[in-house]
Amino acid sequence: MYVSPPKDAGPSNRIFPCTACGACCRNLSHSPLYASLDRGDGICRHFDTGTNLCRIYEIRPKICRVTEMFEAFEDRLTWEEYVDLNWQSCRELRARTHTSESGVNRKE
Ligand code: SF4
Numbered sequence: 226m227y228v229s230p231p232k233d234a235g236p237s238n239r240i241f242p243c244t245a246c247g248a249c250c251r252n253l254s255h256s257p258l259y260a261s262l263d264r265g266d267g268i269c270r271h272f273d274t275g276t277n278l279c280r281i282y283e284i285r286p287k288i289c290r291v292t293e294m295f296e297a298f299e300d301r302l303t304w305e306e307y308v309d310l311n312w313q314s315c316r317e318l319r320a321r322t323h324t325s326e327s328g329v330n331r332k333e
Pocket residue numbers: 242243244245246247248249250314315318
């Protein structure tokens with residue numbers, strides 16, 4: 226799963242390299258923004274722990290959409306800086322939960 230840059234991202238065509246690892250959807254408790262999605266243990270109530278995918282992907286809320294959320298940061302960050310910061314968060318979440326890029330739990 227790859228997220229395209231916004232239409233006005235400038236000369237960069239860099240895409241957000243989401244690997245669908247699921248680490249973000251399993252760690253909602255790190256941000257109050259996602260409180261309404263948290264089923265109580267930090268995992269999103271729309272997350273399918275069997276397939277590791279979002280059950281409402283096509284209609285997921287805006288806060289789950291990397292490209293759309295860029296508009297909240299574009300006065301401070303370039304698209305590339307925004308991608309880098311998001312990717313850094315993904316890596317930290319995966320490290321914290323011992324999850325690989327493919328979503329496999331390294332402890333299992
Ligand atoms: S943690 Fe990052 S790479 Fe993994 S599913 Fe979420 S956005 Fe994609």
